[in-house]
Amino acid sequence: MFGTGIQLSEIYMVAGMAAVTFGIRYILFPVSGRMQFPRLFEKGLSYVPPAVLTAIIVPSVLMPDGKTLDLNLDNPYLIGAIAACIIGGVFKNLLLTIVLSMAVFLGVQWFFAVG
Amino acid sequence: MIRPDTPSRSNHSRVSLFFEGAKDTFPLVVGAVPFGIIFGALADTAGLSFGAAMGMSLFVFAGSAQFVAMGLAASGTPWPMIVVTTFVVNLRHMLYSATMVPFYKKLPHAWKIVLAFGLTDETFAVAVTRYSKHDGVSDKHYYNLGSMVFMYINWNLCTLIGLTAGKTFPEISRWGLDFAMPATFIGIVIPYLASKPMWAAVATAGTVSIAAQGLPHKLGLMVAALAGVTAGVVCEKLFRDRKKGK
Numbered sequence: 001m002f003g004t005g006i007q008l009s010e011i012y013m014v015a016g017m018a019a020v021t022f023g024i025r026y027i028l029f030p031v032s033g034r035m036q037f038p039r040l041f042e043k044g045l046s047y048v049p050p051a052v053l054t055a056i057i058v059p060s061v062l063m064p065d066g067k068t069l070d071l072n073l074d075n076p077y078l079i080g081a082i083a084a085c086i087i088g089g090v091f092k093n094l095l096l097t098i099v100l101s102m103a104v105f106l107g108v109q110w111f112f113a114v115g
Numbered sequence: 116m117i118r119p120d121t122p123s124r125s126n127h128s129r130v131s132l133f134f135e136g137a138k139d140t141f142p143l144v145v146g147a148v149p150f151g152i153i154f155g156a157l158a159d160t161a162g163l164s165f166g167a168a169m170g171m172s173l174f175v176f177a178g179s180a181q182f183v184a185m186g187l188a189a190s191g192t193p194w195p196m197i198v199v200t201t202f203v204v205n206l207r208h209m210l211y212s213a214t215m216v217p218f219y220k221k222l223p224h225a226w227k228i229v230l231a232f233g234l235t236d237e238t239f240a241v242a243v244t245r246y247s248k249h250d251g252v253s254d255k256h257y258y259n260l261g262s263m264v265f266m267y268i269n270w271n272l273c274t275l276i277g278l279t280a281g282k283t284f285p286e287i288s289r290w291g292l293d294f295a296m297p298a299t300f301i302g303i304v305i306p307y308l309a310s311k312p313m314w315a316a317v318a319t320a321g322t323v324s325i326a327a328q329g330l331p332h333k334l335g336l337m338v339a340a341l342a343g344v345t346a347g348v349v350c351e352k353l354f355r356d357r358k359k360g361k
Contacts, residue, residue, distance in 0.1 A: 006166030009194050014167055016198030017184060018174040025208045026231035030224075032216040041213075043351065044344045049240055050208040050307040051320040051343030053300040055336050056179065056236075059328050060297050069325065072209040077294055084298050088305035095142035098295070102149075103332035105294040 057081070074112050080105030129257045136241065136261030144269045146299030147178065150290035151270050154181055155277020156284070160191035165278055174232070176235065176267060178219040183333060204333045207340055211239040218246045222256055230256060233263030233308045240303045282292040311354060316347030 060082040062069055073079065084101035091097070151172070158168035163185060171181045180201045187197045212232050219227050242259040307313050318341025327335030 006164045006170070010164055010167035010170075011316055013184070013188070013194035013197050014170040014174060016194065017171065017177075017180065017201045019173050020202040021177050021180065021205050022232055023201070024205050025212050025234040026228065028209065028216055029190055029219060029227040029231060032206035032220065037213070037216075039268050040348065044348045045210070045214045045346040047313065047316040047347035048207075048340070049243065050313060051347065052207045052336075052340040053209065053240075053323040054235065054317045054320040054343065057297045057300045057304070059288070059335070060315045060322045062325060063328060066328075069292045077297065080294050081297055081301060082247060084301040085305070088302050092306065094302040098142055098298050101298045101301070102295060103117045105298070106290075111310070112217050115137075 013110065036087040076105050078106045129254050132252070132254055132257040133261035133264075136245070136258035136263075137265040138261075139245070139258075140237065140241050140262040140265050142302065143241065143299055144265055146295050146302070147266065147269060148273050149295040150178055151273025152277040152280065153179075153292050154178070154185070155274040155279075156281030157185060158278060159281050161185045163188055166205065168278055169274060172271045175201070176233065176270065177205055177208075178200075178235070178270070179289055196201075200333060203337065206337050208234055208239075210340070211236075214243055215239070215246075218243075218255070230259055232271065233260075233267060235263075235266055236264045236300070237303075238266050274346075312347045312350040315350040316343040319343045319346035 058067075061077045062071065062075075064070060064075065064077045071078065080101050083104040084097055087100050088094075088097040123299065135285075155168060156170070158165070165187075168185075174180060183204050184197050184201055187200060192200075212231060215230075215234065219230060233353045238259065242255075245258050246255055306316065308317065320339045323342040324335060324339035327338045329335070330338065
């Protein structure tokens with residue numbers, strides 16, 4: 001399709017990934033008209049976004065290599081995340097939180113690379 | 116000139132909802148920029164062709180799953196295994212669509228298909244906040260669509276830039292721009308932390324995510340998320356019972 005050396009196995013991979021991802025995001029909508037979620041389940045849904053995102057954030061910050069826990073203060077991901085929590089908590093501004101904590105992260109990373 | 120006032124007014128509110136959705140997604144788009152560029156830039160090193168990397172952004176449209184898939188492809192994992200892992204990594208999106216079911220209930224089928232395709236972490240977070248506001252505004256699916264379209268165009272543009280820049284600056288992947296994702300997600304989570312059950316949910320999810328990191332196929336993510344949700348529900352119930360006087 002793209003004509004830039006995409007292999008057959010890659011086409012299978014992308015098609016498979018697209019199918020399962022869309023399937024997961026879509027499957028509940030056609031069946032939803034015929035069912036009613038239990039109340040407890042509906043209550044749980046309000047905790048979904050922060051719980052899921054935290055489960056992504058914490059390992060990527062505390063285990064930058066994906067295997068070992070790095071709680072040292074020369075871990076730029078940890079310092080950047082602490083900065084993001086403070087900036088976000090104080091200013092309550094999403095864009096500011098992202099931009100400033102990125103700056104802190106890059107600064108710390110540069111500092112430890114140079115020094 | 117005579118302007119047909121009534122129909123254009125309802126059109127206008129839909130258009131403005133679309134742009135409001137795009138505008139509210141702007142900070143998350145900024146956070147996704149480095150993430151998308153890195154994805155494109157790493158593709159060559161990981162042994163993915165231009166078409167495969169671009170195809171993922173165009174048809175899969177799932178940032179973290181694309182990164183995981185790329186990592187697996189780099190280590191020579193066969194494609195069926197990559198598809199299975201993608202399924203597990205994206206399972207959390209079923210929790211998202213479960214949340215959206217009541218909001219999408221009255222929409223035509225085509226809308227459900229389009230919005231389901233774009234139900235990423237970012238658009239879900241923005242749209243669910245807007246849907247949950249009881250302000251009597253209808254047509255919020257246009258808001259949802261605006262958020263999704265902005266994320267989609269940005270994600271694909273950044274992938275393209277990364278694919279091109281990766282050849283010019285091969286060291287771009289070592290700049291540590293991957294911190295943009297946790298930074299963005301922290302910014303999304305903070306406003307939620309307004310009640311004790313929410314703190315319990317987040318603390319539990321975070322702790323379990325570390326403990327369960329070693330599980331295969333990134334299953335730890337799902338285990339941690341479910342543990343967090345359970346902790347929130349249980350904690351909410353405990354507080355309510357105590358207020359009622361046991």
